[in-house]
Amino acid sequence: MRVHHIDCGTMCPLGARLLGGRGGWLERGRLVCHCLVVETKDGLTLVDTGLGTADIDQPRRRLGGVFLAVTGPRLLRDQTALAQIERLGYRRDDVRDIVPTHLDLDHVGGLSDFPEARVHVFEPELRAATERATRRERSRYRAAQMRHGPRWVPHRVEGDTWMGFERVRVLGDDVALVPLAGHTRGHCAVAVRDGARWLVHAGDAYFFRGEMRPEAPWGAPGLSLLQRLIAFDDEARRRNQDRLRSLVRDHGDEVRVFCAHDPVELEAFPAPEPRPAVTTTFVASA
Template sequence: MRIHHLNCGTMRGLVDHCLLIETQNELVLVDTGFGVETVRNPGKMLGPTRFTLGAKLAESETAIRQIQALGHDPRDVRHIILTHLDVDHCGGLSDFPEATVHVHGPEFRAATATPTFSEKLRYRAANWSHGPKWMVNEVEGGEDWFGFRAVRGLEGLPPEILVVPLAGHTRGHAGVAIDTGAGWLLHAGDSYFVESSIHPETPVTPFFWKMYETGSVLGEAYRENQKRLRELQRLHGHQVTIINSHDAVVFARAAGL
């Protein structure tokens, strides 16, 4: 498999780190970032978050345009794996209407049933109003993976791609682990925001991000999973490379920039 690191949305010094995975027969996206419709109609797709995110919307940064620039047909994107359903992670779903969209059950229900006021604010149904081909997976069962529980493969995807429950930032937040053949790559989504937060020996979270993290839907789970990520770095850093969604330094290193 070949993995491309894509920035699908620049936001006030942050990136929107998505993955394009070339498997033997098809393309797989991990998150979509902002989509074409986000760029063309931000009020509808982002709502009030268009101002808080500070997004610098550019169609050239959308996943579909970057996939085309790589010489691929976007129709070959057969699967999209979402870390969660915040607008900056699923805004490009409508650009790939034929893809199967994999999402954890607790996340799907939180986004579609809006059980709390804060969740109603964070999710925008406009991003899935086209009717995606949902594939909802639950968090029960699964296997152990480097100390993370209920890790599983996804229907229709190669066994080298696993979904890792990482609840906290949202109810059904998940990471995606990929066996590259030379070690594991774990996309941890919004489980942390700056790399220093998961330093294995001396973790430091800047004050702004520490305050931002207090908005996690499941605070205790968020802190526990961040602790597990630090342990993963400490014990298995030679086997697993951890990336996230928004740290520009992590993205630049992963993308070889």
């Protein structure tokens, strides 16, 4: 399995210094939407989808004015997962499965670019995004992004465990949801086997690389505040962030943990490489 790391939506909020970057209070910082393109023998699997084509075309309707004002997204069609998999030499139909960490607007905008793909989601998260029971949930889960009717495949915990966490296998032994509630009701990390180790896409379980330092963790002040403000359950979020730090401390040689929005973590991975120009097509699955 080859895994590509791509940014599907650069966001530039004001206050670079508060986001842990260089620059002053009034300069814009940079956050990414770190997504994975996993090449499997049956096609492509995406982990998170960032912003999609329709978000670029109709940002106000799809993303809402508050999100646009606060995060300052660049809204580039070239950054959508669709545009990037095409640059890698694949087609829309090659994407068979999508595994979002959670269903916030900056993680699922690309779903509508792949309407035929199965979308594997932790059942409590799907329920939260469908019911939209609180005011905050009505603004974070955008009905406009789901209107095409994603092919949801809900998953529940069934007693399986992995390195001290619950684990929900979604695609054989190689891709699993790891529930880490707090940011949202059903927020998960997604663990992807990558050779001898595991990539752990921690979604929004933390926002800044310093938060994962096992000794003396440090968060950028603006991002720490933001996480507290938008958490569905801040106590659960902190507890799960602690568990994630322990995973890094105790199993650092077996896992590589990264979050959705830290640009430095993303850029530590090699840039995506187009596949060699041989025309292989995937056999359609039954």
